[in-house]
Amino acid sequence: MRLGITIFAVCFMASLLSGCWDQKLLKDERLAFIVGLDLSSDGKIQTTTAILDVSGSESGTKKYSEIHTVSGNTSRHNRDIIDREVPGRFSASKMRVILIGEALARQGIYPILDVFYRDPSSALNAKIAVVEGTSKDAINMKLSGTKLISEHFSKLIQSAENRTIVPAVDLQLICPSMLDPGDDFAVPYISKSETKPSVYGIALFSGDIMKDTLKSEDSFLYLLMNDKLAKAGSLTLKINEEGNREQEKYIAMNIQRLKRKMKVNVNGYRNIHVTLDLNLKVTAIEYPKDHLNDRRVLGELNKKLSEELTRRAQAITKKMQQANFDGFGIGRRVMAYYPDTWENLNWIEDYPKVEFDSKVTVEIVSHGIMN
Structure with a gap:
């Protein structure tokens, strides 16, 4: 009896191991x-x-x-x-x-x-x-x-x-x-x-x-x-119009840290408002005009960079809406948190009508080894 059980177990295990019938050789x-x-x-x-x-x-x-x-x-x-x-x-x-x-x-x-x-x-x-x-x-x-x-x-x-x-x-x-x-x-x-x-x-x-x-x-x-x-991430921007040399009109920076906050608010069935705040900590890796050790100069640069990137961010969201490109997943958030609203939307037609409020704040936290 014990011998029969052993033979059966061996045969059963052998049947499980014979799995090479569909092999594909390189x-x-x-x-x-x-x-x-x-x-x-x-x-x-x-x-x-x-x-x-x-x-x-x-x-x-x-x-x-x-x-x-x-x-x-x-x-x-x-x-x-x-x-x-x-x-x-x-x-x-x-x-x-x-x-x-x-x-x-x-x-x-x-x-x-x-x-x-x-x-x-x-x-x-x-x-x-x-x-x-x-x-x-x-x-x-x-x-x-x-x-x-x-x-x-x-x-x-x-x-x-x-x-x-x-x-x-x-x-x-x-x-x-x-x-x-x-x-x-x-x-x-x-x-x-x-x-x-x-x-x-x-x-x-x-x-x-x-x-x-x-x-x-x-x-x-x-x-x-x-x-x-x-x-890594680096960007070169033109922030000055004055100056005799073209190179002094630009600044290059590395992104060190970012903090992004995005809120989607729905009022009524088709009034959708998106607030997107982006805070960037950057390092100035090239600025031929110099004087980055001056707090007044640094403050002016932070303001100019924030305004320029905010303008670009608003242009990007506008282009995204014109292309019907919901790259931030706004529809997914509406679907999850406002299901009744989503049921009454035609997202292809309603997404371009979403109100975006985009803002970018830049702070230069380092400017290399030069003072």
Whole structure:
């Protein structure tokens, strides 16, 4: 009897351990580290991907990108076409960057990203960005040095995130906002010249549709207003009109600390008022006009900086409303704290009517080692 129980237990445990029937060997995969999605001239979806290939020689191992461009009815259809072009199975499990052409982004991006969300092997931590023109041109761009195109874009976006120029978003993080009627998201917007791409700022989305852009100086302030200071943040502003030398009209500063307060008040069903107060502690890292040890000069600078950034903050909120970009999640707050009001709102029509009262206060707390 005891022997029979032991045999049964061994067989049962063996059945649980036999889970390798669906294994996917890396040697059979063709790994795509970057993919670009565009709208083709005939209305189809164009996919451009750089597949990593490794070749060995006497001089060592060499990595290069094998680029494929196909057009199809959907993103999944394009994967099937690429599968027929490459020796091996196309895999997006190690994807680093997804680039979307601007024309396609302005039509809506959820349909083309749906395949990534439904595939359990997708790399949901892949960076996502909108590019000026087409992503095909960006991926086919010839860069100096030996850096892979996927590595270049990945580090370009990561660097901008660390400097508080673009939000730290990926494929997974944008999904809730894309489907939430009370919240919107922004992604990096990359412009390109004939020789190299650069981070212009951010692309503003309403739902899954790109509506407008903010240049880097404005995207930096938007992120501060959204309480999202990254590892570092610096800004150069023109605050003086007088002076013989142009350089003396500017000040450069690092953001040391910030404190953001935002209140949403609802009076009646459609009277929504938002108060946003941003307090910044900064370090002056360049001011050729000098005399920052003088309290009177320092007080005047604090006042000028506060007025200039307040003016910019008000312009940013106005542009956000014109683009129907609820980047502060005002709708989500109304939905949570004023549910009866939310039921009577058409947020697409009512969000541009929200009254914003934005104010920025700047205090220079350090000015380097010079007196």
